[in-house]
Amino acid sequence: MAGKPKISRVEVVVNIASGGVEPGAPDEIRGLLAEWGVRATVCAPATGELGRGLRDAIDAAPDVVLVLAGDGTARAAAELAGPDGPLIAPLPGGTLNMLPHAVYGVVPWQEALKTILENGREQVIGGGEIDGHTFLVAAILGSPALWAPAREAVRDGQLKLAVARAQRAWRRAFSGRLRYALDGGPRGKAEALTFLCPMASKAMSNDAQALEVAAIDPKGLAEAARMGIKAIIDDWRNDPAVEVRSCRSAGVWAAGRIPAVLDGEPVRLSATTRVTWRPKVARILAPPEEHGV
DSSP: OOOOOOOOSEEEEEOTTSTTOOTTHHHHHHHHHHHTTOOEEEEOOOTTOHHHHHHHHHHTOOSEEEEEEOHHHHHHHHHHHTTTSOEEEEEEOSSSOHHHHHHHOSOOHHHHHHHHHHHOEEEEEEEEEETTEEESSEEEEEGGGGHHHHHHHHHTTOHHHHHHHHHHHHHHTTSSOEEEEETTOOEEEESEEEEEOGGGOSSSOTTOOSEEEEEEOOSSHHHHHHHHHHHHHSOGGGSTTEEEEEESEEEEEOSSOEEEEETTEEEEEOSEEEEEEEEEEEEEEEOOGGGOO
16 A cells, blocks of 8 residues: 555535535535545536546546446446546545445445545555456455346335336346356356445455456245344354355356446446456545555
C-alpha cells in the first residue's frame, strides 16, 4: 500500500436516486469537505445522466473522485478510471454497499470520508472480469441470481412485480445447472458459482492474486433450506453442499444465457463465458492499514 496521497483537487459524484442517499447529501458532503479545507466540484446528475457525470469527473483528472452511490455506480467509476486514472473513493450510498463495506467497513459515509481525509492511503485493487463486466467484490452465477430482480422490485416499491419475479425465480430453481472448469482443470457441475475478490474473502489475504470460488450444489429443496439457515447463523461456505477453491480463470457454460449478479447488480451473461482475475482494476483511496481493507 502506498503512502498518503495529496488531496487538493476533488470531484464528487452523488447519485441522489440511490437507496442510501438523502436529498441533502450533495450540500452535506460539500460542507464536510470545506471543513477540511478541500474545495470540490460536487455533481448530482439527473437520472440517465449518471454515466456522463462520472466520465466528466474522471476526465477532470482530480486527485480523487468521491462517489456517493450504490455498488453499480462505484464499479462503473472504477472501470472508467482504471489503474492509471484518479483515485476512487466509493462511499456507501446504496442498498447493499458491498464495495464500500469491504473497503471501509460497515460505517456511515460521513465516517468513511473523515477516515480517508485524515489518513487515507492509495491502494491498487484487483477484480474479476466476465463478459466485458468488472466486479470488485463478488459475482453470483446461476439460479440464485434470479432472486436479484425481485429484490430490485421490492426496493422500488413495486410489490406485484416483486411477487411475479420471485415466483419466476422459484420455478426456475434447480432447472439450469452450470458446467464449469477452473484454471483448465476437470469439469464440474453446480447449481450456482460464486466468485469473491480477495478484499471480500475470509479465506484469502488482500494481496492474493486470485478469486475465491465456491461451487454451490444442493441436491434438493431440503439442502437449499439448510444452506439458507446456515447463511443466517454461520458461514455458508462451511456447508457440505459448497466446495470452495481459488482460481485465476474459469470457464462457465449452460444451456441458455446465465443469470448473474455482479457486485449486487443483476446482469445476463452469455451461455458460454469466462471469468478472469485482473490484478489491477483501479486505485482506491483506502483507510489506514489498521482499519483493514
